[in-house]
Amino acid sequence: MLRLLNIEFQKLKHNKASKVIIITYFVLITFIALIASIEFNFAGIKFRIADQGIFNFPYIWHFTTYIASWAKLFLAIVIVSMMANEYSHRTLKQNLIDGLSKKEFIASKFLTVGVFALISTIFLGIISMILGINFSDYNEVSIIFTDIEYLLAYLIKLVGFFAFCMFLGILVKRSAFALGFLFIWWVLENIIFGLLKFKLFKGTQVAESIVQFFPLESMSNLISEPFTRLNFIQSAANQLGEQFQKDYAVHWYELLIVLTWTAIFIYLSYALLKKRDL
Amino acid sequence: MLVFFSTLIFLPYQTSLKLAIYKFWNLEFKKLKKYTSSLNLFFIHTTIIILKTFVTKKSYCRLLLYNLQKESELENILTLNNLTKNFGTLTAVKNLSFTIKKGNVYGILGPNGSGKSTTLGIVLNVVNSSSGDFTWFDGNTSTHEALKKVGAIIERPNFYPYMTAAQNLKLVCQIKEVSSEKIDEKLEIVGLLDRKDSKFRTFSLGMKQRLAIASALLNDPEILILDEPTNGLDPQGIHQIRKIIQKIAAQGTTILLASHLLDEVEKVCSHVVIIRKGVKLYAGPVDEMNASYGFFELKSNQKSALIKWLSQQKEIKNYKEENEIVTAFLAHELDAEDLSRQLFKEGIVLTHLVKRKESLEEQFLQLTDKQ
Numbered sequence: 001m002l003r004l005l006n007i008e009f010q011k012l013k014h015n016k017a018s019k020v021i022i023i024t025y026f027v028l029i030t031f032i033a034l035i036a037s038i039e040f041n042f043a044g045i046k047f048r049i050a051d052q053g054i055f056n057f058p059y060i061w062h063f064t065t066y067i068a069s070w071a072k073l074f075l076a077i078v079i080v081s082m083m084a085n086e087y088s089h090r091t092l093k094q095n096l097i098d099g100l101s102k103k104e105f106i107a108s109k110f111l112t113v114g115v116f117a118l119i120s121t122i123f124l125g126i127i128s129m130i131l132g133i134n135f136s137d138y139n140e141v142s143i144i145f146t147d148i149e150y151l152l153a154y155l156i157k158l159v160g161f162f163a164f165c166m167f168l169g170i171l172v173k174r175s176a177f178a179l180g181f182l183f184i185w186w187v188l189e190n191i192i193f194g195l196l197k198f199k200l201f202k203g204t205q206v207a208e209s210i211v212q213f214f215p216l217e218s219m220s221n222l223i224s225e226p227f228t229r230l231n232f233i234q235s236a237a238n239q240l241g242e243q244f245q246k247d248y249a250v251h252w253y254e255l256l257i258v259l260t261w262t263a264i265f266i267y268l269s270y271a272l273l274k275k276r277d278l
Numbered sequence: 279m280l281v282f283f284s285t286l287i288f289l290p291y292q293t294s295l296k297l298a299i300y301k302f303w304n305l306e307f308k309k310l311k312k313y314t315s316s317l318n319l320f321f322i323h324t325t326i327i328i329l330k331t332f333v334t335k336k337s338y339c340r341l342l343l344y345n346l347q348k349e350s351e352l353e354n355i356l357t358l359n360n361l362t363k364n365f366g367t368l369t370a371v372k373n374l375s376f377t378i379k380k381g382n383v384y385g386i387l388g389p390n391g392s393g394k395s396t397t398l399g400i401v402l403n404v405v406n407s408s409s410g411d412f413t414w415f416d417g418n419t420s421t422h423e424a425l426k427k428v429g430a431i432i433e434r435p436n437f438y439p440y441m442t443a444a445q446n447l448k449l450v451c452q453i454k455e456v457s458s459e460k461i462d463e464k465l466e467i468v469g470l471l472d473r474k475d476s477k478f479r480t481f482s483l484g485m486k487q488r489l490a491i492a493s494a495l496l497n498d499p500e501i502l503i504l505d506e507p508t509n510g511l512d513p514q515g516i517h518q519i520r521k522i523i524q525k526i527a528a529q530g531t532t533i534l535l536a537s538h539l540l541d542e543v544e545k546v547c548s549h550v551v552i553i554r555k556g557v558k559l560y561a562g563p564v565d566e567m568n569a570s571y572g573f574f575e576l577k578s579n580q581k582s583a584l585i586k587w588l589s590q591q592k593e594i595k596n597y598k599e600e601n602e603i604v605t606a607f608l609a610h611e612l613d614a615e616d617l618s619r620q621l622f623k624e625g626i627v628l629t630h631l632v633k634r635k636e637s638l639e640e641q642f643l644q645l646t647d648k649q
Binding site for chain 1: 399402403404405406420421422423424425426428430432434436437438439440441442445448449450452453454455493
């Protein structure tokens with residue numbers, strides 16, 4: 001296993017573009033901390049975002065994981081290109097000739113993807129912890145570790161998404177097209193959702209229950225948006241006579257759906273690689 | 279061959295019965311060698327048992343056993359069994375079977391598009407076969423494990439363009455699970471040591487090809503597979519690559535060289551496999567390719583008398599005239615001295631006499647035309 005990781009690390013280490021994007025990705029995650037310093041004057045009232053409760057435990061877990069998961073698009077570029085480049089440089093062929101089995105090839109890629117997700121999670125965990133300890137109103141240990149499952153959801157979400165990227169990279173063989181395909185897929189999922197929601201099953205919840213099984217939708221369902229959970233937003237909404245009744249929790253079946261997709265994507269990547277002549 | 283020689287050694291001591299056994303056995307053995315190696319081994323064992331009962335003298339028996347063991351130890355590196363590959367309706371490789379034995383230098387010959395690269399692709403795990411199978415090292419290991427003991431370059435060198443020569447080779451070492459100590463040594467062999475820290479994308483085609491050879495040598499392979507190694511190179515590049523191949527062949531490494539360049543194959547190979555349109559035309563030693571006794575190139579001032587005489591000889595299969603030279607093809611063994619003496623007796627004096635064997639090119643063309 002270490003050998004496979006080493007092989008992949010060696011390939012990435014010397015690739016300048018990948019290195020730059022990976023560093024940017026982690027810097028972006030760190031930038032969440034900068035939100036703390038956002039201040040603005042609103043009609044004479046000094047308004048500081050950090051004081052609005054976004055860094056309160058346990059809410060912070062929800063907030064940071066949600067924000068940080070947008071940055072995953074950067075790593076998507078790296079992962080897609082690390083798959084597609086093996087095709088365009090024809091090095092996949094050479095790797096196989098040199099004695100890497102197709103299974104090992106997929107394993108080395110997926111392990112790398114897993115390590116990316118794990119490092120991101122740990123990194124985010126540390127940053128959230130630091131921010132929380134500095135800004136949170138509540139610092140009891142029991143409160144700090146409530147809702148920590150958002151980190152698990154974040155990890156699974158990344159793994160699932162990266163496995164999808166990996167599959168697209170192998171399927172399309174060209175990084176730019178694979179990323180385009182990813183976008184098209186996202187648009188398609190939304191169109192299908194729109195059709196189901198507003199045409200076929202108007203006024204019911206059927207559309208949601210179907211769409212939750214779609215790959216990208218299931219991943220985004222893992223961590224629902226945290227903004228409407230904020231006190232000041234809710235009170236603002238209340239004043240407008242609107243009520244948010246939303247389930248923000250991470251559910252086991254959502255994790256299961258994403259894990260199933262991950263397994264499917266890995267299997268499909270392997271099957272595709274096995275079937276193709278190079 | 280060893281078996282055959284062992285039979286020869288015994289000959290003076292044989293009684294007629296034993297001789298008959300050996301003859302029969304040798305014949306059967308040769309026939310059976312074509313089939314799978316397991317059948318081959320099975321036959322060796324039964325022969326040993328039979329011989330143990332018939333041959334009384336223990337020393338013969340021991341010597342024979344020794345030779346038989348040696349024969350079976352001459353391991354098969356690669357065995358192809360009725361390999362077939364279809365691309366849609368096109369059949370690129372059709373029922374191809376041959377065996378690569380350790381220590382020989384093999385050439386796979388065939389015109390462009392004859393299925394050479396596809397065949398190599400199949401055994402190198404990058405192309406899936408439609409039917410049939412192949413085994414590396416008598417089937418003792420899985421294909422990808424076997425490939426770690428193989429060095430191969432296919433068509434054009436594939437490396438990571440953004441990595442340097444040394445970095446690329448290090449990656450190969452990691453994949454092949456060998457230590458990276460030999461990188462410098464192998465780069466030295468191909469003459470790239472001074473460019474080891476240059477990025478692969480800055481290399482010329484010839485340098486890329488040489489780097490590919492260095493990479494194939496990293497694990498001190500049991501067999502080196504080269505697919506068109508001189509394709510697209512300039513004369514110097516071709517010369518360099520050939521020198522390297524000859525150097526490696528001289529060290530006793532088994533080599534499988536696919537090429538459509540006949541002189542390239544002729545210079546280094548002891549065995550050839552000839553393929554056309556995916557069908558095997560011939561597999562075996564180069565010099566047994568055509569059952570040919572060679573030919574004479576003759577020149578004489580009494581040309582008509584010469585031709586008349588030639589047409590009457592049963593040793594001469596046929597002849598042809600080209601400019602002033604008469605080429606006479608032999609149907610039986612005949613050496614130049616005999617021919618010269620006979621002609622002189624007839625009063626025909628030669629001004630030019632050369633005995634030659636067909637070059638690989640001529641044999642190849644004969645073979646591919648025949649089909």
